Amino acid sequence: MIINHPLLGPRDLNEFIYYGDASLLKRPKWDDKNAEDKFYKYLYLRKNIAGIHKELWFHQQGDRSWLVVTRNTKNHEIIKVELATEVVKGLDKQYEQNK
Amino acid sequence: MNKINRIKSSLIDTKKEINFIFNDKKYIGFKGDTLGSALLANNVKLIGRSFKYHRPRGIISHGSEEPNGLVEVINDHYNEPNTKITTVELYEGLRAKSQNCWPSVKYDLMSINNKLSNFITAGFYYKTFMWPSSFWEKIYEPLIRKAAGLGSLSLSNSSRNSEKGFLHCDVLIIGSGPSGLVSAYIAGLSGARVILVEEDFIFGGSLNSETFTISDMPAQDWVKFIIKELNKLTNVKLMKKTEIIGMFDHGIFGAVEKNKYKKIDQIFWKITTKKTLLCSGSTERLIPFQNNDLPGIMLSNSIRSFVNRWGVKSFKKVLLFTNNDDAYSTAMNLIDNEINCIGIVDTRDNPKNVNPKINVYTSSQVINAHGNLKLKSVDIINSEGKIINVECDFLGVSGGWNPNIHISCHTGVKPEWNNKILAFTPGKNNISTHLETAGSANGKFTLNECFCDSEIKIVQILSELKIKPKKFVIPMIEKDTFNIDPFWFVESGKKRKWVDLQNDVTVNDIEIAYNENFRSVEHLKRYTTLGMGTDQGKTANVTGLAILAHLSNKLIPEVGTTIFRPPYVPVSLDAIVGSATYKNYKPIRLTPTHNWAEANGASFTESGLWLRAEWYSQKNEKNWRETVDREVNSVRNSVGFCDVSTLGKIDIQGRDAQDFINKIYSNGFAKLPIGKVRYGLMLREDGLVMDDGTTARMSEDHFIMTTTTINAESVYRHLEFCHQCLWPEMDVHLISTTDAWAQIAIAGPNSRKIISKIVDSEFDISNENFPFMACKELTICSGIKARLFRISFSGELAYELSIPTQYASSLVSYLMEVGKNEKIIPYGTEALGVMRIEKGHAAGAELNGTISALNLNMDKMVSTKKESIGMILSKREGLRLPDGLRLIGLKPIDPKTQLTSGSHLFNENDNRKPENDIGYVTSSCYSPTLKSYIALAFLKNGTERFGEKIKVSNPILKKETTAEICNPIFVDENGDRLRG
DSSP: OEEEETTTEEEEGGGOEEEEEGGGGSOOOTTSTTHHHHHHHHHHOOOOOSSEEEEEEEOTTTTOOEEEEEEETTTTEEEEEEEHHHHHHHHHHHHHHHO | OOSOOBOOOTTOEEEEEEEEEETTEEEEEEETOBHHHHHHHTTOOOOEEOTTTOOEEOOOOSSTTOSSOEEEEEOSSOEEEEEETTTOBOOTTEEEEEOSOSBOSSSBGGGHHHHTTTTSSTTHHHHHTTSOTHHIIIIIHHHHHHHOOSSOOOOSOOOOOEEEEEEEEEEEEEOOSHHHHHHHHHHHHTTOOEEEEOSSSSSOGGGGGOOOEETTEEHHHHHHHHHHHHHHOTTEEEEOSEEEEEEETTTEEEEEEEOTTSSSSEEEEEEEEEEEEEOOOEEEOOOOOBTTTSTTEEEHHHHHHHHHTTOBOOOOEEEEEESBTHHHHHHHHHHHTTOEEEEEEESSSOOSSOOTTSOEETTOEEEEEEOSSSOOEEEEEOTTOOEEEEEOSEEEEEOOEEEOOHHHHTTSOOOEEETTTTEEEOOOOOSOOSEEEOGGGGTOOSHHHHHHHHHHHHHHHHHHTTOOOOOOOOOOBOOOOOOBOOOOOOOSOSSOBEEETTTTEEHHHHHHHHHTTOOSHHHHHHHHOTTOSTTTTTTTHHHHHHHHHHHTTOOHHHHOOOOOOSOSSOOOHHHHHTTOSGGGSSOOEEOTTHHHHHHTTEEEEEETTEEEEEEEOOTTOOSHHHHHHHHHHHHHHSOEEEEOTTSEEEEEESTTHHHHHHHHBSSOOTTOOTTEEEEEEEEOTTSSEEEEEEEEEEETTEEEEEEOTTTHHHHHHHHHHIIIIIOTTSOOEEEEOTTTEEEEEEESTTHHHHHHHHBOTTSOOSTTTSOTTBEEEEEETTTEEEEEEOOOSSSSSEEEEEEEGGGHHHHHHHHHHHTTTTTOEEOOHHHHHHHHHHHTOOOTTTOSSSOOTTTTTOGGGSOSSSOOTTTTGGGOGGGGOTTOEEEEEEEESSTTSOOOTTOEEEOTTSOSOGGGOOEEEEEEEEETTTTEEEEEEEEETGGGOTTOEEEEEETTTTEEEEEEEEOSOOSOTTOHHHHO
């Protein structure tokens, strides 16, 4: 597989470490009510989709960026590659707006 | 040999003889031969015995589709089993032998299986070896293992030179037949970076086996002409003797180049390409009839190939059997070479455009073959049911052609049925557009169609790559046609008709599977082993499907097809491994004092990728224990030093560095003063312990974190995750400085004396001004930048000194000098380990991924008043059981009895049963300080049981002993020494 790194261009699979469902970006608040239940769901009930899936990859043998890769797990087509930091900042903005 | 027994061919050099040995007999072949062509030319027809029934078998084909002609090639240092004789380029001194036969290929004792064939049909293993289950391991499996399998391994180390390589291109073209050559030429002229890969040792594919002309040149000469032109293009790389073994995602291909004449025996190439054109041609298929596995029965086009390319003259009386036009070319080539072609048995009523020179049996079938070890005659039946016996020594069969679509399936694309050519062609690759197929691999069975298809496909590929295609005039060729009628197997006759010759699967086996309701293709395949040999059923699969379709009254596409998976051809493991063996298996990291340690008698141990000094033996010491005891005693009584550079060091800077670290560690870091170090406990998000270490605050916004050696990489990744994925708004910068700074631990009651001799005089390191857990940036040895931390792993008064890596070696030599009076010693990881066990510090063996802070008696270190990774889930009920495991110490009742790590703990009166298991030993050693063996262990409710006795049991080592439960801190419980 080749992952098109947003900063470094096309890179080989061997340079990356796979971390699964990108919902790990949405960490619950520690002081919420039912925080324990929310953390349990956050950590253990992650999706493993057959189809288009947002997932985390780490560029271990490269610039150490955490990436959010949108990939079709049925055929390995890579639809989008983003820096995790950018995605999280986007999520935070959404959160603020929804408030 | 006086007479050269060959027809003239431009691809065989009869002036260059090559000697080789097959089954201990000497033969002569010529340059250009394969082992197969040379054996055939020497009239050797019997090559080996079949897999299951040990039937005599000969060559079927002339390429990598060969199911039968498998031999063991013997080299000086290794043997290569299951080698296809049709693909081995003959070389001087080649030695090979038949396999699957004993004592010899002619008199094979296991051919008794053939007589038992009624009992060992499809599913035989499943039905027979089911019970009793206790028989499996001791009786059935060894029995099957002995009888099963094809070749055998030499079991010696492979001494082949194997390497790995990487290649990149715009267009990868697989196969150098007519389609591959035309496509490569157009792409090359247009300026694309092209790689043309050919598995054969000459380019040209099927054209080397033909006699027609292209652009008024004989086909073989046209190939040479195009290759010459391609060689002029610097943007085209030509690779022969290279097999593409698989297509992987996003245009990555695996290929193995085997080149006996190069210094490297085999190279595993990883080719990354933007586009690929598959021009892998097609393979003729057999028609099963009774005894159709006799040596002498071959594919029609292979006979043609042996005549035209290799000039083999051994064919005396040849009969052909076909349902399509292709066999007629073979007949004409035989006639042109004055070889007796008795005729063609054609299943069709009215074959068109037949040359009057050819004798045709229309509407006829070959229904049986006769002969012992080789073909003598066949029975032919005509449409009126009349049977005649015809003598012949070779029968060429053509049941039609299967495009070589295997590679197109590797990313999961299903092939499609083409009813015009009665074969599967590559399915539409709607996912990635990396691969296109052209020529006969795409079901274009005439040369005209091949050339046109290739041009269309390569032009399309080039335009997708935005390369302007150069105009190219398609070569002129003679008119050719291809017509085929469906005819899959001969129905008449009750004897075995062979479908898969490598795995000994017959029409009868497929019928059994069908009748026993194994009707899905996948079930059929596994039940009968159809197509599961090393040839992946290249000559058998489609025929097998057709028979299944016939039995179930369905059309072939309705029955379905199995998908081909990599590798396309068998790949030896040493090709994949390459040179990554023994010391090249993985990188080795050396500590900055490695050379010094080696020169001073150190033995080394692996710690992750690191080699660390384990202990420093002295001449008079009898064993390692004596050495380690001395090292521990020296540190506890005077002073020693140890290279701890392998511990991970992460430099953390930024305005939010303090808050960041406070969220990473479960214990509080918000109030760590500048110039102080604190022990930190790091949890995973699931609440279990991830790692521990110390973090020093050098200034307001500068921290230095240390990790365990093993977790250096994963902790750094974790910190990057927390920063980038959880809290990107924090102003934090992380960098690993593990390799930049050497770190030397200097420990023992005399360590301050030593430190004061090397630290420059303006820095005060007295106990008052540089107490336990202090840290400072300072200079040593007149101006060398250093960082000093007053931390202790051994439990003694101790320091860790950080200096730029390049000074480490000089520093330890200097320490030896300045510490002479104190009898300073270097100590290794073993002494380090003993002292930390004596001190009850958890390390890798305790932080095993299943352990919580509570298990380590460190519950207070998980602050619930602040946010930190893992805090919430560490509160889970299951992790807080009152009778959960607790870290404890163990002392054997007899101090001389060793407590082994991995032993399990049982109450004294309990039986040794899993349900009575109440804990386990994690670390153990001999403590020279206590003059007793000691251990650290996890024990249920252990901290409540100090002073009690417990059974320490190790059934694997057959050891059991009794020990006393105690505080895990064996030495200096109050920590007076390290504060001294």
